[in-house]
Amino acid sequence: MFEEKLKELEPVFYPKSIAVVGASAASKKAGSLWVRDLRSAGFPGPIYPVGSSGGRIADLEIFPNLRLVSGEIDYVIVAIPRQSVLELLDDCTAKNVKAVQFFTAGFSEVDIQQGRKLEEQMLEKARQKHIRIIGPNCIGVYCPEHKIPFPLGILGESGTAGFVSQSGGIATKLVTTGIARHINYSKGVSFGNGIDLDASDFLQYLAADPKTKVIGAYLEGTRDGTRLFNTMKEVARVKPLVVWKGGRTEAGAQAALSHTGSLASSEAIWSAMLKQAGAIEVHGLEELTDTLLIFQQLGHGQGTSAAIIGGLADGGGGNSVAAGDACMENGLEVPPLSIETKQKLSELLGEVGSILRNPVDVSQAQFRGLAALFQAIDLVARDTVINIVLIQEDIDILLPIYAGKGLEEINAFFIELGSRQNKPIIVVLPPGSAEPERLQIEQKLLSASIPVFCSMERAAKAIYRLNQYYSGRRLNKANYKKL
Amino acid sequence: MIKSQNLLTEVESKELLKKAGIPIVEAKLARSKKEAVSLSKEMGFPVVLKISSPNVIHKSDSGGVKLGLANATQVGKAYNKIISSIKKTYPKAEIQGVSVQPMAPPGVEVIVGMSKDPQFGPVLMFGLGGILVEVLKDVSFRIVPVTERDAREMIREIKGYPILEGYRGQKPASIPALEKLIVKVSQFVEKNPQIKELDLNPIFAYPDKAVAVDARIILE
Numbered sequence: 025m026f027e028e029k030l031k032e033l034e035p036v037f038y039p040k041s042i043a044v045v046g047a048s049a050a051s052k053k054a055g056s057l058w059v060r061d062l063r064s065a066g067f068p069g070p071i072y073p074v075g076s077s078g079g080r081i082a083d084l085e086i087f088p089n090l091r092l093v094s095g096e097i098d099y100v101i102v103a104i105p106r107q108s109v110l111e112l113l114d115d116c117t118a119k120n121v122k123a124v125q126f127f128t129a130g131f132s133e134v135d136i137q138q139g140r141k142l143e144e145q146m147l148e149k150a151r152q153k154h155i156r157i158i159g160p161n162c163i164g165v166y167c168p169e170h171k172i173p174f175p176l177g178i179l180g181e182s183g184t185a186g187f188v189s190q191s192g193g194i195a196t197k198l199v200t201t202g203i204a205r206h207i208n209y210s211k212g213v214s215f216g217n218g219i220d221l222d223a224s225d226f227l228q229y230l231a232a233d234p235k236t237k238v239i240g241a242y243l244e245g246t247r248d249g250t251r252l253f254n255t256m257k258e259v260a261r262v263k264p265l266v267v268w269k270g271g272r273t274e275a276g277a278q279a280a281l282s283h284t285g286s287l288a289s290s291e292a293i294w295s296a297m298l299k300q301a302g303a304i305e306v307h308g309l310e311e312l313t314d315t316l317l318i319f320q321q322l323g324h325g326q327g328t329s330a331a332i333i334g335g336l337a338d339g340g341g342g343n344s345v346a347a348g349d350a351c352m353e354n355g356l357e358v359p360p361l362s363i364e365t366k367q368k369l370s371e372l373l374g375e376v377g378s379i380l381r382n383p384v385d386v387s388q389a390q391f392r393g394l395a396a397l398f399q400a401i402d403l404v405a406r407d408t409v410i411n412i413v414l415i416q417e418d419i420d421i422l423l424p425i426y427a428g429k430g431l432e433e434i435n436a437f438f439i440e441l442g443s444r445q446n447k448p449i450i451v452v453l454p455p456g457s458a459e460p461e462r463l464q465i466e467q468k469l470l471s472a473s474i475p476v477f478c479s480m481e482r483a484a485k486a487i488y489r490l491n492q493y494y495s496g497r498r499l500n501k502a503n504y505k506k507l
Numbered sequence: 508m509i510k511s512q513n514l515l516t517e518v519e520s521k522e523l524l525k526k527a528g529i530p531i532v533e534a535k536l537a538r539s540k541k542e543a544v545s546l547s548k549e550m551g552f553p554v555v556l557k558i559s560s561p562n563v564i565h566k567s568d569s570g571g572v573k574l575g576l577a578n579a580t581q582v583g584k585a586y587n588k589i590i591s592s593i594k595k596t597y598p599k600a601e602i603q604g605v606s607v608q609p610m611a612p613p614g615v616e617v618i619v620g621m622s623k624d625p626q627f628g629p630v631l632m633f634g635l636g637g638i639l640v641e642v643l644k645d646v647s648f649r650i651v652p653v654t655e656r657d658a659r660e661m662i663r664e665i666k667g668y669p670i671l672e673g674y675r676g677q678k679p680a681s682i683p684a685l686e687k688l689i690v691k692v693s694q695f696v697e698k699n700p701q702i703k704e705l706d707l708n709p710i711f712a713y714p715d716k717a718v719a720v721d722a723r724i725i726l727e
Contacts, residue, residue, distance in 0.1 A: 249626035282704035284620025284632040293624045296648035
């Protein structure tokens, strides 16, 4: 599906060469930073700085004009004032440029009438020579595989999550959060005003892109709702599509004469549209990244019957009860363990002081050594009534009891358990007073493909969404046959 | 075809809906008390009388609706009351007369409507009717065209769904009939882009069918 988009947007995500217009030898202008960032990221093709200052930047000659660039140019990044953009597009036409990204802002987002007019003129020029426009008012493309960073040189590892974002700020946040939480992107794009290429184009590209397995989106509005809706329907059929709609404005301000009109808020319609398209709606950056993380790390949903293990050394009790509540409130089931498992646990840990239902409090293991703790967790993970294991690991409690070495062993066990169990193991690391140690453990677990969340609520929500997507899709197919 | 007037009356709205195959309780316009009485006799008692005016939107708030009229005398009295009450509340309203229709037996009240979203175009709404739709806003939306599957999902999405299934011995509403009705409304608004807003409120849903008791169409 949408295979034609791969070829169409090849020069956008995999340009052979990039020119940056608005670079200067001395200044810290956006254009100059872009040249340096591309250079230090190791962009594999020629980079052509263009600016009136002349001289050199990052060891590269600055060309006074785009037309004077010696080689061919696929992609142009523009960081010059808006008064000059039309002239620049003439230069792009002369050089047979394939795509232009405008960092330049100050168009329809600030002045609806004047800005729109200028945008239309830009489009007209670009269409004459089939030049594609990204933006204006955007930071454009992020493609770690092709060494295209986001501004300020932000570049993570290459992975399987793709994203589109109307906002550059949110796009950047997705990438930096991704770097911290091992959510690795195949590619992403911030498209700003989207006067030519917009969310629909990029979603279609990501749906076709073999490197992308899950897609995230941040959107504030659309100029072509019908196309976006139809695109999302198609895209969600082939890949999980997670959407955060920002800007909860009540666009339904126009006086309605019907009950329906008075109830149809913009927020309600977006939610309905996403549901109808088969997309997963999330609210906020945390939910978006949590959901991308779980899709990337687990791939498929395997069920929502969770075992919750807490109180690894102490501090279970109420925390375990709260963890159980959080899971059930967010759509997971927390079924009682089988009689057999309970019996074995009670032999191992004793009846007193432990809770052997579910959530399971294994704190009594602290008096019987780590081996007993690992055995207890293993017993729970093996129980056939559950298909996902959530472990609450409180560093503030574990560190004083087991010290650094014990902590290391515990987490090594989780990693080992995760690799040998065919059930997902998920670790919740609540923030507390031992942040450096906690972050270290988080990194270690994430590198071993164990999803880590900082609260049970967030973990449960993400797991629920993952499973809903896959069960919804199955339902989908069955229904299509019937119709 | 639809007249280029903004608010269609109930009789006009229902005529269009009927042609589109959407089940409605048929209403006829009576221009005089005499006509109202003879139409009532034709239809069989009890009947309902409602003000017919392109200027009156909230009919029952202004004393423009009389329910359960059991004989000719009651119909005649109701006619006079409706006309005088509307003249008092809306002195400038153009009054065509009253609509006469058989009184539908009570069923589960639901609402189906359409409005236009600036970004996504026509959208359909479904919810429980009466007070519930206004106070609890327990409604669901879908973008037109609404498929059978969408209709199925939007009905099940509302919190009040158990009421439709027949809660505590109440008679259930026919979900297949509601699904069919929603899809038909979707097709109707797709074919008539000049419709700006639409309310079928209430629809009475019975164990074997669903019928729109009142309808309002607003044109662009």
